[in-house]
Amino acid sequence: MATRTTGNLTGPTGGTGDAAAVLTAHGVRRAFDGRPVLAGVDLSIAAGEVVALLGGSGSGKSTLLRVLAGLDAEATGRTGLRGTAAVVFQEHRLLPWKRVGDNVALGLTGPDVRARVDRALAEVGLADRRRAWPAELSGGQAQRVAVARALVRGPDLLLLDEPFGALDALTRLRMQSLLRRLRAEHGFAALLVTHDVEEALLLADRILLLDGGVIAEEIPVDLDPARSPDQPAFGALRRRLLDRLGVPAA
């Protein structure tokens, strides 16, 4: 397992002892202006596993994801990534002066780039928008391009920071089902930051609750793959999570 050496994050290069893990973190800490936000986070994500990271607003979810993505030079602790990771943020972050296809191709090299881009766009249902400009896309389409841009790299791990948070409810449902399909087809692992309990239950194999700067609770989602919110077991887990997050029953 390659170990991150960005900023103050250090660790052994030979592995962390967690052979099946695609991502590990040990004792990750981050403070802003002397105020600790991450106070020693430990986690491990197995190859192909989808883990949702839930927590109240300001609990440090996005901070943790940035650290795990290698985007925070100030964090301390140890992280390890096996293979490649790609990140999708809440905003699509497409370059407005590049066409859709060129956004997806960004940084790729080789004779088959065009074919890979076409395949990735087809997988997110945008085969016909390769020459469009980002400004010509709806919010949902732009976010699909962001997913294609991640997918085209063949990632072992997707780091998803509220990827559907800015979308309307219907588009959000469509994107959730797209992610489920892509995951089934490609088998990537994912860490999904969300504050939507239902989204976490629909997509994740396991839920981590971030509270007080640490992973305060880990909840396995023992639901069948064809899960749906109207199943009693789904409802029971939802209630348990909402209770844990301090949301009173209606």
Ligand SMILES: Nc1ncnc2c1ncn2[C@@H]1O[C@H](COP(=O)(O)OP(=O)(O)OP(=O)(O)O)[C@@H](O)[C@H]1O
């Ligand atoms: N660059 C920064 N400078 C100063 N404080 C920051 C910075 N980034 C995050 N914080 C603070 O760290 C805390 C955690 O922020 P973070 O965005 O990680 O929380 P979150 O759980 O993702 O929240 P939300 O669910 O509302 O998006 C907040 O109090 C935030 O104000």
